[in-house]
């Protein structure tokens with residue numbers, strides 16, 4: 288099939304040039320050596336919106352070789368020079384926010400307003416690490432002998448390769464590319480086959496920003512495992528950064544082990560959301576709506592289990608029910624829609640399996656907005672009388688399903704909250720200061736939201752413990768993932 292993009296989607300854009308279905312390699316927009324393409328469809332309508340270039344391992348090996356050459360000159364620039372180019376890229380992203388949101392909603396399904404929010408969130412990493420590019424400090428250490436001078440410098444790792452998921456097709460790429468480029472690395476982005484157009488649009492803007500050819504590359508491919516193997520087996524790739532499920536993270540970690548490749552992993556979650564009896568219940572219900580239903584529940588930091596202390600269980604359930612009833616489901620391009628479709632039929636199947644398993648073990652469907660939209664649209668649903676033995680508390684649902692579990696006291700809920708292989712995000716609502724300190728310290732998670740359901744920001748270290756990942760993204764720590772530390776011992 289020839290490379291193509293939807294005329295209808297193009298017509299929605301102020302700048303149709305942002306809608307591109309080619310690979311962006313070495314500063315050029317290219318087709319695959321095989322001429323192959325793969326289809327991208329709109330999850331809300333099922334319509335095809337593009338035929339995207341489908342690279343194979345040989346194409347990607349060439350892109351890696353080009354990125355290696357480009358990285359040398361890129362690293363030779365000063366941090367200030369890299370910062371200026373990243374700032375220009377940031378400015379172009381913000382200026383193109385509405386068009387980038389249209390493209391993102393068309394391929395991923397989230398409502399336009401939420402997509403625009405993701406564009407600004409994604410751009411914030413480029414802004415932040417553009418500033419950090421000028422602050423890659425070294426150190427001098429007092430010598431251990433009179434004739435020794437000790438210095439520590441930090442240098443870019445080299446070529447960095449990224450594999451990212453479909454749920455944040457813009458921000459998950461910039462959260463990696465920005466620190467990589469700021470550090471002086473070159474970068475290859477392999478986006479999820481479901482949502483490659485947002486990544487290619489970032490390539491269009493990188494090109495316009497004047498980021499040198501070969502520094503930022505987008506290598507779309509339907510062969511996810513083949514790309515993973517190339518990134519892990521090609522010795523010119525010095526850093527692999529992955530965001531996605533823990534299952535795939537394990538595969539990549541195994542493949543990267545052979546060359547002891549530097550890796551960072553942002554993996555799956557199973558976030559507890561705890562409402563204590565001293566919580567502000569209206570704030571907790573508002574926070575639960577944000578935390579559970581953002582991106583239709585398709586984020587790794589969504590509340591996956593909602594624990595409510597016995598004394599406030601009924602009151603909180605009613606407040607949450609009132610709010611869920613107001614959620615509007617529909618095509619993300621329609622005004623006022625809160626929830627779009629799930630990404631695909633597998634996601635719908637998982638949602639149904641979790642509901643059926645829970646109700647078969649005694650849970651009750653307390654509220655479910657009706658929807659006859661068909662396709663991959665599902666009703667936001669509240670389950671009550673949920674228990675720890677149900678799939679919905681063991682696995683990441685990744686859908687608009689809110690399971691409410693009763694608990695007696697702090698000790699019991701901390702035990703239940705920590706009873707998982709995951710450790711990414713957690714949340715709780717309480718007022719007592721002593722309780723806040725003790726619970727925040729006792730939760731085994733990389734992120735704890737206290738009296739808030741929204742923790743995502745470029746200025747804080749995002750990442751998990753246990754089987755939710757390795758490393759941190761964002762904050763002053765995020766650039767470390769793309770740097771090597773060198774110790775110089777100088778005899779004088």
Ligand SMILES: NC(=O)C1=CN([C@@H]2O[C@H](COP(=O)(O)OP(=O)(O)OC[C@H]3O[C@@H](n4cnc5c(N)ncnc54)[C@H](OP(=O)(O)O)[C@@H]3O)[C@@H](O)[C@H]2O)C=CC1
Pocket residue numbers: 450451452453454477478479480481509511512513514515516530531532533535536538539553554555556586587683685711755756
């Ligand atoms: N911690 C975090 O920040 C995040 C974690 N996640 C987690 O990921 C899951 C949902 O996202 P989803 O995209 O389905 O996750 P997947 O892990 O299935 O996919 C993530 C990416 O990995 C690719 N991939 C799949 N199999 C392989 C392989 N064998 N080798 C190399 N790459 C591969 C996918 O390609 P393709 O899709 O084209 O097959 C996609 O680009 C959930 O568990 C969610 O919690 C998601 C986002 C953020």
Ligand SMILES: O=C(O)[C@H](O)CS(=O)(=O)O
Pocket residue numbers: 454455459585586587588742743
């Ligand atoms: O992919 C995800 O789920 C994101 O990491 C969540 S966030 O960065 O938007 O919080």
